[in-house]
Amino acid sequence: xxxxxxxxxxxxxxxxxxxxxxxxxxxxxxxFLGACGPGExxxxxxxxxxxxxxxxxxxxxxxxxxxxxxxxxxxxxxxVQDVGSTDYSRIEAMVKSGNVTWDLVDVGGDFGTGEHExxxxxxxxxxxACTAGEGGTPYRVPLHRYASVMGYRxxxxxxxxxxxxxxxDLGAYPxxxxxxxxxxPTGIYESxxxxxxxxxxxxxxxxxxxxxxxxxxxxxxxxWAPSPTDTVRLLAxxxxxxxxxxxxxxxAMAKDGAKIGVxxxxxxxxxxxxxxxxxxxxxxxxxxxAAYMTDAEHNAQLSNIYPVAPGHPExxxxxxxxxxxxxxxxxxxxxxxxxxxxxATNQKMLAQRLNEWLKK
Amino acid sequence: xxxxxxxxxxxxxxxxxxxxxxxxxxxLVLFGWPLADMAILSLTTPSPSNYAVFAESPVYLDAYVTTxxxxxxTTGACLLLGYPYAYLMHTGGRTLALxxxxxxxLPFWSSILVRTFAWSVWLQDTGxxxxxxxxxxxxxxxxxxIRNALGTTIGMTHxxxxxxxxSLYAGMRRIDPNLTRAxxxxxxxxxxxxxxxxxxxxxxxxYAGSLIVLVISLxxxxxxxxxxxxxxxxxxxxxxxxxxxxxxxxxxxALGVVLLVATLAVVWAGTWxxxxxxxxxxxx
Numbered sequence: 001x002x003x004x005x006x007x008x009x010x011x012x013x014x015x016x017x018x019x020x021x022x023x024x025x026x027x028x029x030x031x032f033l034g035a036c037g038p039g040e041x042x043x044x045x046x047x048x049x050x051x052x053x054x055x056x057x058x059x060x061x062x063x064x065x066x067x068x069x070x071x072x073x074x075x076x077x078x079x080v081q082d083v084g085s086t087d088y089s090r091i092e093a094m095v096k097s098g099n100v101t102w103d104l105v106d107v108g109g110d111f112g113t114g115e116h117e118x119x120x121x122x123x124x125x126x127x128x129a130c131t132a133g134e135g136g137t138p139y140r141v142p143l144h145r146y147a148s149v150m151g152y153r154x155x156x157x158x159x160x161x162x163x164x165x166x167x168x169d170l171g172a173y174p175x176x177x178x179x180x181x182x183x184x185p186t187g188i189y190e191s192x193x194x195x196x197x198x199x200x201x202x203x204x205x206x207x208x209x210x211x212x213x214x215x216x217x218x219x220x221x222x223x224w225a226p227s228p229t230d231t232v233r234l235l236a237x238x239x240x241x242x243x244x245x246x247x248x249x250x251x252a253m254a255k256d257g258a259k260i261g262v263x264x265x266x267x268x269x270x271x272x273x274x275x276x277x278x279x280x281x282x283x284x285x286x287x288x289x290a291a292y293m294t295d296a297e298h299n300a301q302l303s304n305i306y307p308v309a310p311g312h313p314e315x316x317x318x319x320x321x322x323x324x325x326x327x328x329x330x331x332x333x334x335x336x337x338x339x340x341x342x343x344a345t346n347q348k349m350l351a352q353r354l355n356e357w358l359k360k
Numbered sequence: 361x362x363x364x365x366x367x368x369x370x371x372x373x374x375x376x377x378x379x380x381x382x383x384x385x386x387x388l389v390l391f392g393w394p395l396a397d398m399a400i401l402s403l404t405t406p407s408p409s410n411y412a413v414f415a416e417s418p419v420y421l422d423a424y425v426t427t428x429x430x431x432x433x434t435t436g437a438c439l440l441l442g443y444p445y446a447y448l449m450h451t452g453g454r455t456l457a458l459x460x461x462x463x464x465x466l467p468f469w470s471s472i473l474v475r476t477f478a479w480s481v482w483l484q485d486t487g488x489x490x491x492x493x494x495x496x497x498x499x500x501x502x503x504x505x506i507r508n509a510l511g512t513t514i515g516m517t518h519x520x521x522x523x524x525x526x527s528l529y530a531g532m533r534r535i536d537p538n539l540t541r542a543x544x545x546x547x548x549x550x551x552x553x554x555x556x557x558x559x560x561x562x563x564x565x566x567y568a569g570s571l572i573v574l575v576i577s578l579x580x581x582x583x584x585x586x587x588x589x590x591x592x593x594x595x596x597x598x599x600x601x602x603x604x605x606x607x608x609x610x611x612x613x614a615l616g617v618v619l620l621v622a623t624l625a626v627v628w629a630g631t632w633x634x635x636x637x638x639x640x641x642x643x644x
Binding site: 184 | 419422
């Protein structure tokens, strides 16, 4: 915060040096122009932050909820956006090649712990509420929480399943079901284990063998969607009547008129986090933006326009917002949190097991 | 002899040949180096043990087999569809060639992602094809058109057909039309003239098109992910999973290197069948 927001101060030596070249010619007529080059205001030196998100509707909502208001409040800050943050290999490639173009990145719970910390800048936890929310560490701060839930066609299934055991019951609910085909924290193993009678607080570490045995029982009725959006699209198209979906994506389709509902019981909670890649060029500005996006005051701004719950436990979303019914906040029913450390350490095994099981 | 060719090469380079330098540099820096880097990564991150992945799980070797089978089938399908199309472009006159050529190039104007998802709308159980057939009473349960090898082949053939058609057409244009005319004037039926004269002369185009389609097929991952059998991934899908899903550049690199070697082996085996120079359009 040193040279930021101190309107009355004289420009620092560095600002004069930076702005000096372009302004030298004008020095005689307007002494201050030299200090304030293009894009710089007297309020502070101009800053630039590159924010990388998942793209799509979520990132558009983040722009509206956080980035645009932040730039209005801080006219000297310019936020540039990029997409593709779920591709963690890009972070690794940037850090290892020493050419880090992202300053602040929205990542999932399967990134940012354990050995990934070597790829990240430690956060300034005096500024940022690093550990206030679920899964937060000095390297990643919780941004928002999403839920994987049972999704169903409201027109085809008048009495939706209330538990995963019912969801797995082909007698009660004939027809196909969709999962997102990925070995990460999206609920494949957890739902199978819950359906098989594992208590909801005893899911981790996952009994993978048991989960696959349960999945065997409905193998021929499963459709493996290539992306999470496709699980919802398969529901909307009528290709399946039941699916394991992210509530936020179900909301997006339901809002457009698709006959899709979600069941708030035995749902999985995952979090997205903000991280700063090691060697980020605008580290300090990124810290400040991260603090704004994740504090109790501003964090819920996203939940009011996009159905994810705040990452900060004290941030309160607006209960009258249209999104409220689809966001995992203040809902009854049992829930579990994805154990991100478990997923980070067992990724390889899980991916291999899933591929082998699918191959049979 | 060697000295003579050497001097001729230098002579060529001194002239217009130098114009190729940016292209060569471009390929070396942006293609050669990343490939070498991938090979190095596969041996050093963390060690050559990356290659042990083949012993760990049968998934990977199976994926190579699936990949080559799918690539061969796709190449065959492209050839079957593309040859008559290119032949019509070649023989149908200027206007028809322009119109047909336009339709070949049309797919390049939309993204592969859009085209692949459009196919899923057509092929799925509640898709356009199955709903129409069900409504017409032709079938009483949806045909399995998607999430299997058929879906992958349809999607990939759609993407790769233009490469085949353009290669075939380029090859056919090099055939002297007088040769088939001469054959017919000597009493050959049109069919015989085609079979004995035109078809053999168009082989260069067939080989060129097949090689291009086969090699591009080997790297597909999006189309099989959307339209294919989730239990039989192509090697491209597994490489993506290793690199983007698990940050495992080493194993991803190893899978890539093996794919590269296998591809080169296929191309090399191809040279036993075909003279590569004829594929490149070299005329002796």
